[in-house]
Amino acid sequence: xxxxxxGQGMLWAILGLGIFMTYRILxxxxxxxxxxxxxxxxxxxxxxxxxxxxxxxxxxxxxAGMCAGLVTGLLFTKGKIPVILAGILVMSGLNxxxxxxxxxxxxxxxxxxxxxxxxxxxxLPNYYDIIFLGVIFLAIIISLLLFFFNTNLGQxxxxxxxNEHMARSIGIKTDSMKILGLTLSNGVIAxxxxxIAQNDGYADVNKGTGVIVIGLASIIIGEVLFGELTFxxxxxxxxxxxxxxxxxxxxxxxxxxDTTYLKIFSAVILAACLMIPQLKKALNLHFLPQKEGxx
Numbered sequence: 111x112x113x114x115x116x117g118q119g120m121l122w123a124i125l126g127l128g129i130f131m132t133y134r135i136l137x138x139x140x141x142x143x144x145x146x147x148x149x150x151x152x153x154x155x156x157x158x159x160x161x162x163x164x165x166x167x168x169x170x171x172x173x174a175g176m177c178a179g180l181v182t183g184l185l186f187t188k189g190k191i192p193v194i195l196a197g198i199l200v201m202s203g204l205n206x207x208x209x210x211x212x213x214x215x216x217x218x219x220x221x222x223x224x225x226x227x228x229x230x231x232x233x234l235p236n237y238y239d240i241i242f243l244g245v246i247f248l249a250i251i252i253s254l255l256l257f258f259f260n261t262n263l264g265q266x267x268x269x270x271x272x273n274e275h276m277a278r279s280i281g282i283k284t285d286s287m288k289i290l291g292l293t294l295s296n297g298v299i300a301x302x303x304x305x306i307a308q309n310d311g312y313a314d315v316n317k318g319t320g321v322i323v324i325g326l327a328s329i330i331i332g333e334v335l336f337g338e339l340t341f342x343x344x345x346x347x348x349x350x351x352x353x354x355x356x357x358x359x360x361x362x363x364x365x366x367x368d369t370t371y372l373k374i375f376s377a378v379i380l381a382a383c384l385m386i387p388q389l390k391k392a393l394n395l396h397f398l399p400q401k402e403g404x405x
Contacts, residue, residue, distance in 0.1 A: 111364075116357075117241045118306075119352045122306070122324055122356065123328055124298060124299075124302035126332075126348040126351065127348055128299035129328075130329055133329065135267065142182045143318070147175075150172065151304055151317060154170065155313035156211050158224070159217065167304070168308075182197050184289065185199065218311065224308040224311075226239045252345050255345060267287045327351070328351040328352035329351060330383040331351035358379055
């Protein structure tokens with residue numbers, strides 16, 4: 111179960127990396143996540159059941175997620191709709207898109223090929239195929255992100271998140287950067303949805319509910335544990351945070367709690383992680399030695 115949790119953590123870490131691109135760099139939460147995640151899974155699973163190769167099916171899921179992010183970006187920048195509301199509108203619309211694509215609330219991959227089947231020839235122990243799959247895709251995504259953020263375009267994207275007014279004053283088209291960020295991040299999120307759908311063996315229209323909490327937990331846990339890091343280290347910290355989060359969920363299950371209520375445990379874990387910096391600050395202030403003459 112621990113090996114399985116680590117493998118799951120790696121696949122969910124891809125979701126965390128996608129959310130990081132908007133939540134931490136552009137400084138706004140993108141609710142499209144809860145629509146693009148199941149959309150990636152739905153498109154991928156539908157394509158596989160239609161006879162398309164799992165790798166191409168996964169890429170189709172990524173493209174679908176990018177389109178969802180593009181729509182949110184256009185509503186936000188050109189339609190002047192607040193980003194949270196724009197994300198909610200797209201997320202709601204994607205629910206119908208997923209139902210239209212699958213023609214059913216859920217779709218199984220029973221007896222269908224999956225991307226992790228390529229590791230069968232390696233005769234790996236149970237669940238190690240998911241770890242191999244996670245390592246490969248995480249290495250690809252992190253390498254691409256590092257390459258992108260070291261380009262002039264990537265630096266313009268970071269500048270937009272750091273100080274939009276300054277970025278605009280030096281000629282950066284900040285609206286284009288926001289559209290780019292939402293498009294790329296939702297493509298990464300949809301990739302996570304496609305891989306997790308294949309791992310679980312099915313796609314479901316309701317699979318996106320609460321996934322933004324899981325992604326944020328990966329980011330927050332990594333930041334709380336490791337503090338100040340370089341950009342590359344922060345990306346790796348998200349992966350570690352995601353694995354720790356899955357292990358915490360496994361602990362909750364092993365303690366005998368009803369799995370029906372896992373969402374509330376997820377929220378509690380995230381809330382606790384968010385409060386840790388404030389608790390540290392409060393404790394440091396409490397234990398600071400008083401200056402002479404202070405009461």
